[in-house]
Each structure stands twice: as C-alpha cells, then as structure tokens.
Amino acid sequence: MILSKYAIEAMGYEEFPETDLIEVHFGILKAYSIRGMVFEQSCEEKISGVVSLSERCTIAIAQSINEASKLLTEDIFADDEEEWISDKKANPPFLLIYFKERVPRGLRGGYRREKDGYIYTYDAFPESKTEIREWESDVLPGIVTALTVKLSTLERQIKFIPLERSIFGKTNDGITLFDLKVTGSSSAYISCPKSIDKINSSLESARSLLPVLTKDVCRNFYEALNEPDRMKQFLGYFQFIERYTHSTYKSLNYNDNAKATFNVPGRINESATKFFERIFTDSKNLSQRFHWCAIIVWKNIEENDVNYFLELKKVRDRLSHGEHVEESELPVGRAKKLALKLLGADQT
Incomplete structure (x- = not known):
C-alpha cells in the first residue's frame, strides 16, 4: 500500500x-x-x-x-x-x-x-x-x-x-x-x-x-526444520541426505580415497586396480554412493545407520511411485537423526 x-x-x-x-x-x-x-x-x-x-x-x-x-x-x-x-x-x-x-x-x-x-x-x-x-x-x-x-x-x-x-x-x-x-x-x-x-x-x-553447507546442499534440511507438515518434513530431510551423499561422493576419487579400501595382490596389481576403479567410478545410484561415503569418509556411520538409510529410501521410493503411506508412519525422526549424524552431531 x-x-x-x-x-x-x-x-x-x-x-x-x-x-x-x-x-x-x-x-x-x-x-x-x-x-x-x-x-x-x-x-x-x-x-x-x-x-x-x-x-x-x-x-x-x-x-x-x-x-x-x-x-x-x-x-x-x-x-x-x-x-x-x-x-x-x-x-x-x-x-x-x-x-x-x-x-x-x-x-x-x-x-x-x-x-x-x-x-x-x-x-x-x-x-x-x-x-x-x-x-x-x-x-x-x-x-x-x-x-x-x-x-x-x-x-x-x-x-x-x-x-x-x-x-x-x-x-x-x-x-x-x-x-x-x-x-x-x-x-x-x-x-x-x-x-x-x-x-x-x-x-x-x-x-x-x-x-560444506552450500545453499544447494542444505536448503532441504533448513526448510524441514520449521515445516509443520510431516510429509514435507520427511521429504526435506531425505532430500538433504540425498544431496549431501551425492555432493560428498563427487568430492572423492579412486586413487586418493577408495584405493586403500581394496587389498589388491601385487601379482595382478594393474588389472585389479582397473577393475576396482571401474566399480567405484560406475557407482551412479544413491545407495551405491551412500555405501562408498560410509566406507571412506563418514567414520561415525555404523551398520545400523546404513540399514536405517535403506529403510528410509524404501519409504521415499514408495512415495515416488505413488503408493500411499500414512503420515503417522513416516519415519521423520529417524530421517532427521541420520541427517544430523551425517553432519557430525554428537551422539549424546
């Protein structure tokens, strides 16, 4: 006015x-x-x-x-x-x-x-x-x-x-x-x-x-923090996990980060190195990249956290495919906790 x-x-x-x-x-x-x-x-x-x-x-x-x-x-x-x-x-x-x-x-x-x-x-x-x-x-x-x-x-x-x-x-x-x-x-x-x-x-x-918290990486987490809708909260935290995983994976390379995780025998060093490098570089989907980041970078991520991630992804995939999921059943708290843990929040 x-x-x-x-x-x-x-x-x-x-x-x-x-x-x-x-x-x-x-x-x-x-x-x-x-x-x-x-x-x-x-x-x-x-x-x-x-x-x-x-x-x-x-x-x-x-x-x-x-x-x-x-x-x-x-x-x-x-x-x-x-x-x-x-x-x-x-x-x-x-x-x-x-x-x-x-x-x-x-x-x-x-x-x-x-x-x-x-x-x-x-x-x-x-x-x-x-x-x-x-x-x-x-x-x-x-x-x-x-x-x-x-x-x-x-x-x-x-x-x-x-x-x-x-x-x-x-x-x-x-x-x-x-x-x-x-x-x-x-x-x-x-x-x-x-x-x-x-x-x-x-x-x-x-x-x-x-x-590490660029606008693109953290905007979903930030929006979910004060979002009252549980569906939007869950999707916001999961999208943060997805973006953060891809961003972290893209910062890695085989020789500096992944190579040390393989016990390559000296007698076939060249061919085995190419074989494992191809496995690493061909990792395109979210689950593969999450596992690589958990193995190489995220030292605080444990077996339960990987299992939780896979459960969260199943729920997100169901929503993406148009399946009905009750809002009360959405694992919002678990998604937020995993997001916090990826960013280094203290355990207790």
Missing part, C-alpha cells in the same frame, strides 16, 4: 530536501529463541562469546536478548525486554545473528523523524536491501543448519524458533537508523543444560561446518 504525503507526515515524518545527505551502514539482526537448550545453573553470566562466521557476520547466544544485541551491535534490541518477551511468547535463551552490508548507503532527503536518539525513515532505502536478501537466501540456511547440528545431540535436538527480523543502519555519527522493521510470531520439550564453554565450543564448530 502506497501512503500519501499527508498520511506519512501524519505519522510524524518530515520531508527533507535532496541536498541533505546521510550515509548509513545497514545490517540485519535475526533473533531466535532456542528450544531444547538452557544455560547451566552454575553459569554466572549467561552469555556466550561473539563468534565471527565471516568478515561481516557475527553470532551470540544469551539469556537476555538485549545483552546479546549489545555484544554484537553496541545497542539494545528491545526498549522493554520483558514486554517484548511477553508479546512474542518467547523463552530464553536467545540466538542473535548479525549481518552487516559491505558498503554504506547514501540517503538524500526523504521522510525522517527523530525519537529517543534514533532516526526513523519511511521506506527510504528500498534498493539497499538486495545484499541482505541475498544473504538471507544464500547463506542463512547454512548458518541455521550448522548451529542446529552443533548445538544438538542425536538424542537431545534443539530447535530455533524465529522471533524477529530487524533491519537497521548506523550513521557516521554512530546514530542508529531504522528504515524497516518486520516482526514474526513464535509458535512439550526437554531442555538440555549447557555450560558457557560447551556453547562457545559448539558455535566455533558450527563455523567450521559452514564451508
């Missing part, structure tokens, strides 16, 4: 001339509640360290959303934190992900108002959101996936509940500017106590996992 000049000014905004220039460095804060994890009672300060996932992206976990925000941005997140928590029906601890754009943006004129030491603009930077949107689409799924894996265990899985998405900027004078603020709503579980050291270690481990 496009508002008239009168309506915008009625909201308290004043139109500034084109000669008035403000340079603003924009960023975005993504706030989540963490379900399934709490700080250990012995923790004096219930806040993690700041972990840099890239040059322009940092994260922190805290009992207080404002303490996490001050750690990342040097500013509070909510004027009244208790009221904000009540409105969101949220529970701590909270995860904050902060991404800052590469270059500052210039605002000439436009509608602005100042209140409580902040500058507010009305839809003044529509073109400046491109980099933020691309980051949310391309990079954020890998971040949430990596954090889910490293803060979960196979038996105690955590879940991130999206609470709020806040886009804001900082002027050269250090004043915070808000141009757009979009909010969302949060929707019996057992929470696992974690120490500060364990949380910091998990955040660092998540950073090391990010390089």
Whole structure:
C-alpha cells in the first residue's frame, strides 16, 4: 500500500530536501529463541562469546536478548525486554545473528523523524536491501543448519524458533537508523543444560561446518526444520541426505580415497586396480554412493545407520511411485537423526 504525503507526515515524518545527505551502514539482526537448550545453573553470566562466521557476520547466544544485541551491535534490541518477551511468547535463551552490508548507503532527503536518539525513515532505502536478501537466501540456511547440528545431540535436538527480523543502519555519527522493521510470531520439550564453554565450543564448530553447507546442499534440511507438515518434513530431510551423499561422493576419487579400501595382490596389481576403479567410478545410484561415503569418509556411520538409510529410501521410493503411506508412519525422526549424524552431531 502506497501512503500519501499527508498520511506519512501524519505519522510524524518530515520531508527533507535532496541536498541533505546521510550515509548509513545497514545490517540485519535475526533473533531466535532456542528450544531444547538452557544455560547451566552454575553459569554466572549467561552469555556466550561473539563468534565471527565471516568478515561481516557475527553470532551470540544469551539469556537476555538485549545483552546479546549489545555484544554484537553496541545497542539494545528491545526498549522493554520483558514486554517484548511477553508479546512474542518467547523463552530464553536467545540466538542473535548479525549481518552487516559491505558498503554504506547514501540517503538524500526523504521522510525522517527523530525519537529517543534514533532516526526513523519511511521506506527510504528500498534498493539497499538486495545484499541482505541475498544473504538471507544464500547463506542463512547454512548458518541455521550448522548451529542446529552443533548445538544438538542425536538424542537431545534443539530447535530455533524465529522471533524477529530487524533491519537497521548506523550513521557516521554512530546514530542508529531504522528504515524497516518486520516482526514474526513464535509458535512439550526437554531442555538440555549447557555450560558457557560447551556453547562457545559448539558455535566455533558450527563455523567450521559452514564451508560444506552450500545453499544447494542444505536448503532441504533448513526448510524441514520449521515445516509443520510431516510429509514435507520427511521429504526435506531425505532430500538433504540425498544431496549431501551425492555432493560428498563427487568430492572423492579412486586413487586418493577408495584405493586403500581394496587389498589388491601385487601379482595382478594393474588389472585389479582397473577393475576396482571401474566399480567405484560406475557407482551412479544413491545407495551405491551412500555405501562408498560410509566406507571412506563418514567414520561415525555404523551398520545400523546404513540399514536405517535403506529403510528410509524404501519409504521415499514408495512415495515416488505413488503408493500411499500414512503420515503417522513416516519415519521423520529417524530421517532427521541420520541427517544430523551425517553432519557430525554428537551422539549424546
């Protein structure tokens, strides 16, 4: 909806001339509640360290959303934190992900108002959101996936509940500017106590996992995390397993990875090597490649996991062939657990 000049000014905004220039460095804060994890009672300060996932992206976990925000941005997140928590029906601890754009943006004129030491603009930077949107689409799924894996265990899985998405900027004078603020709503579980050291270690481990979690590899896992439909959940986790298997297999080659698994007799070394190499390179289907990855790369995958995979594949194949499978019978939990294990989630 496009508002008239009168309506915008009625909201308290004043139109500034084109000669008035403000340079603003924009960023975005993504706030989540963490379900399934709490700080250990012995923790004096219930806040993690700041972990840099890239040059322009940092994260922190805290009992207080404002303490996490001050750690990342040097500013509070909510004027009244208790009221904000009540409105969101949220529970701590909270995860904050902060991404800052590469270059500052210039605002000439436009509608602005100042209140409580902040500058507010009305839809003044529509073109400046491109980099933020691309980051949310391309990079954020890998971040949430990596954090889910490293803060979960196979038996105690955590879940991130999206609470709020806040886009804001900082002027050269250090004043915070808000141009757009979009909010969302949060929707019996057992929470696992974690120490500060364990949380910091998990955040660092998540950073090391990010390089393998490309958008194509992890998008199905990411979409399944907050998907209420069990059929879509199952297919999402299985499609992740499928994509991750193919991606891992394609990173392997016979001489460097597979050759050592064969005990080739010296007396027929050349012909036997060609024979086994052909078996390896001719592995085209998912089951073959899953077995190769389990043999060569995935050192934590055991016999039961391979059997579980084969059972999951049978269910997926039945669905692909149009057979009816009751949603209540879909092995969603098993599919998610196998996906977590492939990515290195702790056993307990």
